[in-house]
Amino acid sequence: MPSQPQEWVTAPLPEKQRTSLRQLLTDWASDRQAFRVRWSKAMMWIFILGDAFVFGSLLTSYGAARAAATAPWPNAGEVFALRIGGAQIPLLLVAIMTLILLSSGGTMALAVAYGFRHDRKRAALFTALTALCGVLFVGLQAFEWTNLIHEGARPWTNPWGAPQFGASFFLLTGFHGLHVSVGVLILTIVAARAARGLYDQKGDYLAVELAGLYWGFVDLVWVFLFPFFYLF
């Protein structure tokens, strides 16, 4: 393994100082790097935090718009129902999408775990699988958008009820879908690089870990979008 600057490596603390609060105070008061992680990881967390506030604000304003709507809110179960052989199953498409996206969270975690273990093949394989799940998700979302637009949903109006529904739907799922698309791009690049053995040459799989952080966040947004927009 090539030698690296060891500054970011966790400094071992004396046994009696190993409480959370003590560690927190030592790190923040020591006039050194507070986070003790690679700078790129700290930056990724800062980006995620910012993005979390963006999605948090979007979801919150959706909640405010919905609370203030006097027309009845459209029944998501009927709007997003999928017809299979004459039977209408409410929300089936969204449920499948959710399962796909949340599964991709698992494959990504495995990719990161294999990255830690320097398992080149498996890290690349699971990253690629994650990207595939992402493509599937975006594809199904495009299908859902097309259906809804054909049925007359617009950001300013829709045939089912409160007009705020359209704006909320397109903004929330659109912004999230954009994140998934960007994630697919990143994952494809990372998977190709991992497969070529670039991270073995560099000596660590940090890129896989960072892509995993981003993907975990995109996943996390859906964890809240799914219940609050579709199930509520």
Next chain:
Amino acid sequence: MSQSKEKERGEPLPSIGTYLRVWGAIAVLITLSYVIFLLELEPLWLRRFLFTAIALTQAILAVSYFMQLRMERPSLVYAVVLPLLLLMALIVFALGEGSYVFGVREAQQLTTPLAEKPSERPSPKPQDLVELGKQLAQANGCLACHSTTGERLVGPTWKGLYGSPRELQDGTLVTADEGYLHESIVSPNAKIVKGFPAVMPPFAHLSEEQIQAIIAFIKSLSQESSKGE
């Protein structure tokens, strides 16, 4: 090699099995919330509470394991988690504001039920039509010859015109109703009011809606002078 990696972290690496177990737990939680949705569990507040609780559990699992946050040092953990708690304040204020707006809108709909009811093709409110007529009268130069103040210009004033009797050149009396005003705009020389020159050009190029708007404006000038109607 993997051992040297593990030493760099606060906690030992979770095994592959741990990830699989977390993955399974998340899948169960999603299915659970979907089933609750399908069963339409009552009451609504309980259903929504369960959805929120399940989402938060999923989020904590995903952040701690899939995003590895539980292996990081507290300095990073708190830097990430504490600011997010501020979102709670935003949510409380925004939802409070939303329900306040809802109350205001409902009160408004109760007092003016017709104005808020959505219709197929909303016809402009009378007030808008008058305003439109005023603009059209200015744009088409009507007001150069017809005052709105009662003053006599080239043509008769519009003030108090609507509904008033007009004496024509041949001595007959007609009432200035909508039909009369319409005719006088489209073909002004059909009926000439006594004492005024027949110089007004026809305004037949105006659309029916525009003519109606101008008539509405002329009407409004009579309603102001005689509040009776």
